[in-house]
Amino acid sequence: MTAPTDLAGSVQVLAFDIFGTVVDWHGSIVREMAQLHPQVDGDAFARAWREGYRPAMARVMRGELGWSRIDDLHRMILDDILPRFGLQALDEASRAHLNRVWHRLDPWPDSVEGLRRLKRRYTLCTLSNGNIGLLTNMAKRAGLPWDCVLSAEVFRAYKPDPATYLGVARVFDLRPDQVMLVAAHHDDLAGARDCGLRTAYIERPLEFGAAHPKDVTPRPGNDLHCANLLALADVLGA
Numbered sequence: 001m002t003a004p005t006d007l008a009g010s011v012q013v014l015a016f017d018i019f020g021t022v023v024d025w026h027g028s029i030v031r032e033m034a035q036l037h038p039q040v041d042g043d044a045f046a047r048a049w050r051e052g053y054r055p056a057m058a059r060v061m062r063g064e065l066g067w068s069r070i071d072d073l074h075r076m077i078l079d080d081i082l083p084r085f086g087l088q089a090l091d092e093a094s095r096a097h098l099n100r101v102w103h104r105l106d107p108w109p110d111s112v113e114g115l116r117r118l119k120r121r122y123t124l125c126t127l128s129n130g131n132i133g134l135l136t137n138m139a140k141r142a143g144l145p146w147d148c149v150l151s152a153e154v155f156r157a158y159k160p161d162p163a164t165y166l167g168v169a170r171v172f173d174l175r176p177d178q179v180m181l182v183a184a185h186h187d188d189l190a191g192a193r194d195c196g197l198r199t200a201y202i203e204r205p206l207e208f209g210a211a212h213p214k215d216v217t218p219r220p221g222n223d224l225h226c227a228n229l230l231a232l233a234d235v236l237g238a
Contacts, residue, residue, distance in 0.1 A: 007223060007236075010178055011198055014118060015127035015150070015168045017159075017183035018135065020207040022115075022144065022229075023105040025050065030209065032101045040085045043209050048084065052077035057129065057158045067156055069131035075099045102130070103137040108204070112143050114229025121238040123147045127168055127181065129158045160191030169197075180223070182232065189222055200224035200232055 019025045026046045033042035056073040059065045068076075078099050082088050090098070115124060125148040126135050135149050150168060157163040169176045176196030183189050184204040193199050200223060203216035218225045226232040 007180075007198065011122065011180045011236075012174055013123045013125060013168065013172050013179045014200075015125050015165075015179055015181050015197075016115075017181070017185060017188050018126055018128040018130055018138070019105070020204055021182065021184040021202055022111050023107050023138065023142065024207075025102070025105050026207060026209045028105040029101055031106075032098075032104070036098065037085075037087060040087065043211060045081070045085055047208060047212070048081045049074070049077055052080065061158065061161075069134075069153060070129055071099065071102070071131050071134055074102055100137075103134050104141060105138055107142045107144060108228065110228040110230045112145070114233050115145050117233035117238045118229070118236065119145050119147065119238075121236065123172065125150050125168065125171075127159070127164060128152070159188055162191070162195050165192045165195040165197055182229075186219055193221055198223045200226060202229065202232065203227050 016022055029046035029049065030042035033040050033045055053073070056077055060068050060073075075095070078095065082090060082095075118124060124146055126146055127150055128135055129152045131153045132149055132151050135151055138144065139146055139149065148171070150171065152158045152164060155161070155163045155167040159165070165181065166176060169179050172179070177198060180198040180200055181189060181192035182200045182202060183192075184202045184207060186201070189199040189201060199221070201218070203226070205213050205216050207214050224232065224235055226235060
């Protein structure tokens with residue numbers, strides 16, 4: 001696949017979704033649970049934790065909860081699901097440590113090298129609902145070479161609120177079409193397209209684990225569709 005002729009020359013900033021696109025949240029949590037609580041079904045635990053994510057954000061957006069960092073929402077969800085997995089007796093220190101697994105997520109095998117190549121030609125930033133501290137700690141541990149860490153925390157809005165996508169363009173004083181969102185989630189990309197950003201879909205068929213393969217069939221609307229970040233670098237000539 002080759003990039004549209006107007007793409008490589010006009011796009012200046014690549015903004016990346018993180019959970020599932022750059023890092024393997026499911027596999028990372030499964031591995032951590034195998035070490036800390038091997039009696040628990042790590043696959044079911046990881047998916048249950050993630051399933052609480054959108055409903056928790058929706059409560060904030062409806063005004064039922066005040067503005068909350070994702071760290072705080074993750075902890076609220078964690079406390080809710082622990083009894084379901086027989087872990088209701090975990091003390092505060094153990095809960096706090098487990099909650100920070102989201103700071104310790106491992107990158108997909110292609111992520112670090114793909115980002116390093118893309119960084120030669122583009123400015124790279126995060127655009128995640130994760131909070132700044134979480135994203136910074138994750139990048140430090142995993143070697144993710146961001147030029148800038150942007151998050152919902154900066155804009156006081158969660159994706160897909162237009163304030164997040166347009167906020168990236170505003171931060172860098174660019175037109176929306178000079179920013180490309182890179183993500184493994186079609187709803188995220190649709191939100192970015194609606195705001196005038198360019199979009200690149202990244203296939204992550206194992207985002208929810210090998211037992212729950214994700215449909216990564218191309219859909220119309222995105223500028224690019226790539227197997228991984230190394231393939232994205234190839235297409236963009238980085």
